[in-house]
Amino acid sequence: MTFSLTGFDLDRFVRDTLAEDLGKGLPGGGRDVTSDSVIPADARFSGVMDSRDAITVAGLPIAAAFFRALDPACEVEVLVGEGEVVAAGTDLMRLSGLARALLTAERSALNTVQHLSGIATMTARYVAAMHGHAALLDTRKTIPGLRHLEKYATRMGGAQNHRMGLWDAAMIKDNHVAVAGSVDEAVGRAVRAGVRDIICEVDRIDQIEPALRAGATHLLLDNMGPAMLREAVALVARRVPCEASGGVNLDTIGAIAATGVDYVSVGRLTQSAPAADIGLDFQLL
Template structure:
């Protein structure tokens, strides 16, 4: 927990920027917690318990630890559950003991993070369960700006795999790229000619499959196809490349679409629409 890292994510910078925003650093009169500073004695100490009020899949506790430690390096923190664990309502997640002002100032940032990431992980697990062992769930790039690494981490805690992390690690040819290139095949050929080794090509019709494969696509995204069409597409591809069902998929439809034989199912709402988990933090003066 104390050595939490994510490739491409600067935890210390995230903590600083988030707390600076809340404290109004750089703004007239900013740079302090007016309420805690005026009401709580500097030497006061609190003990606290973070718990969940609903059953959740846990994600984000190491980031919460970093918020508290940044304001009180000596704070005693005991993390009680593992990341990715499914816990029932009423579970204690973390115990803390330390400077009261530091706890109060870091509280909102810590809770916001755990609520948001646990909400994503919880929704993700629900989608994984609805797939009943068929296919692999993927997330998308539909993330809040600045939070992609954390949100994609949360989907992993819920049991999904990450789709491409950004615009840099794979080409994804969509309808607008095809419109400029002139055809699916030509768009894929241009990506291959540019030296791109991972080329995901979106197709929304069965007659686009062979041109995409012939040009060198390494992954087909089967966009907005109904269950019957997905089955036909999977049969036509015949295992030559991975296939991915995408577009408008929800908890009511994912089971049937996952069972068509596709390799993956991608769902944007995992990061776009997950409700915050109900997580709270109660303090007691020492």
């Protein structure tokens, strides 16, 4: 099984994560004290990773990479697909190999699958609550170093990725406007700088026309209630995509999505998703 994400180095992620857990480079570090002292070097394990809750799955190929990094000959069978919705009690992965290696890799593998599946599961709930209106976007509110993985997980849950970072689109927010002096001046500067994709945040109706005249290619309608969102969407009249943001949760997203906006962005998908309850039970071969 291969796993590849543009901009993400799986081998380095696995290596650095295991090194952190093993304490490589620290005094006395570089080994799994418990497994090395308790488990015979030639002992072999088999195990099953399973979900204790209904979840949307994400991260199993990465978990497999952790086990294979420490036991290249281990056998790993992934039983469900990425993005698949499974019931509580579903087996996700079977594996067998050297007991020490599997135990050393266990926590890193589980942490990754639990975190990414938690994000995918929350994302899927938000998508369902939108009832087919608009598209769900994630944000840059990610854990440092995990952005590519977390944004991958939102895709597994049915969302689309917003910009990946500061480099792939301009997003003009209130602080940029404060320095530039006005919405149209801020947008105009981005246009004159040759920026192609210019997202402009507006929180008032009277900011919309200046932003559009200046060359904004996407409007972020910030902290507007459903009535104001409908007014804004009517004024924009599909000249550019409209995105609703702010005050969005599972109770409000349905009404927000139904206002006619093209997108709804939700920071909590990556910022606040609880880990999925996933376990791994081993037995001696």
